[in-house]
Amino acid sequence: RLGVEQILRLMFTDEEDAVDYVKKQLTFILESFARDRIGETLHALGLLSPESFWVALENFADLEEVEDRHEIAVALEQMGASDALKLVKSLRKKEKDPVVDRALVRALGASGAKDKGTRKTLIKLARGEENEAMRASSAFAMGYLQRGDDVREVWFELLAGESPELAVAAASGAALARDELCI
DSSP states (O other), rough: OOOHHHOOOOOOOOOOHHHHHHHHHHHHHHHHTGGGHHHHHHHHHHHHHHHGGHHHHHTTOOOOOOOHHHHHHHHHHOOGGGGHHHHHHHHHHHHOOOOOOHHHHHHHHHHHOOOOOHHHHHHHHHHSSSSSHHHHHHHHGGGGOOOOOHHHHHHHHHSSSSOHHHHHHHHHHHHHTTGGOOO
């Protein structure tokens, strides 16, 4: 039986057996006696684990607590696993909380960086009639996408607009992409 230190060491390992072991152990630990530690654990997974650990998050996709769902979304963004794109899309479809949805939009950008559908979705959201916070999350998430004139055009529109929040999000997305716009 492994202790917490050994499990934490496994969380840094990009091996299929390690991912499978941690997934099983976390499920048991968190469902049995450490319910109040789920958020912290999900946060640690996002910060410490390689992208292959996104599969460990699947078991927690139906958590009821908004804070836990937010931690899952943030962890998915931090991992940026392209294999997690389907999970991110499915989580977005059923998410009701706007803060979690915005975090899922950023996870969508990170996991769908090479996906044409993701590109279209983020551009549409950034230009859309959605609230400003969603537009800002989308503008930032576009920084994960492969460079392109379509993305840069949206950033320029937001930078030239009247909203300081959207201008900051556009500049931050461009910086994340290391786009020449920032030079």
